[in-house]
Amino acid sequence: MALGDAILVCLTERSMTGYELAKTFDTSIGFFWKANHQQIYAELTRLRAKGFIQGREVEQSGKPNKLVYTLTSEGKAALRRWAAQPSNPPASKDDLLVRVYALDSIDIAPLCADLMARLEYHRDRLARYERVLKKRFAHGATSLAETGKLLTLRLGLRYERSLSEWCEEALDTISTVARLGARATDGESVAGD
Structure with a gap:
């Protein structure tokens, strides 16, 4: 596109x-x-x-x-x-995920600050989408044009909610692991290479 x-x-x-x-x-x-x-x-x-x-x-x-x-x-x-024409799946490039993947090799404090900022970003977008849903689609969709917009909005809501939940999970998990002092240093691949 x-x-x-x-x-x-x-x-x-x-x-x-x-x-x-x-x-x-x-x-x-x-x-x-x-x-x-x-x-x-x-x-x-x-x-x-x-x-x-x-x-x-x-x-x-x-x-x-x-x-x-x-x-x-x-x-x-x-x-x-x-x-x-057929659509192409979107390419995913997210430097935050690369940092999380390298958790055992980086400083945790800046990563957690980045995760918190990302969490706030996704919460803000989720709140914006929820306002649009209430304002424009309080009674659902009444036409094909509205249906397309509503379906797109619903995916946006799910996406932002999911990413918000993941950021919360990542922050909680990293905090727990850091408190326990369990920091992986063996270099073993997560993917099992």
Whole structure:
């Protein structure tokens, strides 16, 4: 998937300015597809050049004019082609997990501080997702479009809850092992190599 595909998906909901798209990324699709505002604006230029979106200038009194982007029929066709392709499982790269894996070779205090920061991060995201669930889906989903968003949100809730629980478990386990003075030093592989 490319950023352009994510932007096309956003524009299926409604026409938006670049600013509105960036805000949409900040509050919805950006929870699972990261892009900064500069990347979004650059991609809008590329999508417009391909004919996938069109921009309509809207005059504003006392403010600069704004450009509102709309999905074109070519853009809808490109979106359908993209969606018909098989998806790839996401690549996982997490330096925190590498540090935990190397627990017997590193200082525990900085690792625990990092785990605590990560725990707070996942708790915050979980709370944000729960607010979205209550605000947007108090009565469930009533359309296919809402169903897709609700299913995505539910996965996000499970993911953040699971990672929060894992961080708590890691902190508790490391604390217990450290208190007991049991620190593995034999270099034996966890994977049983």
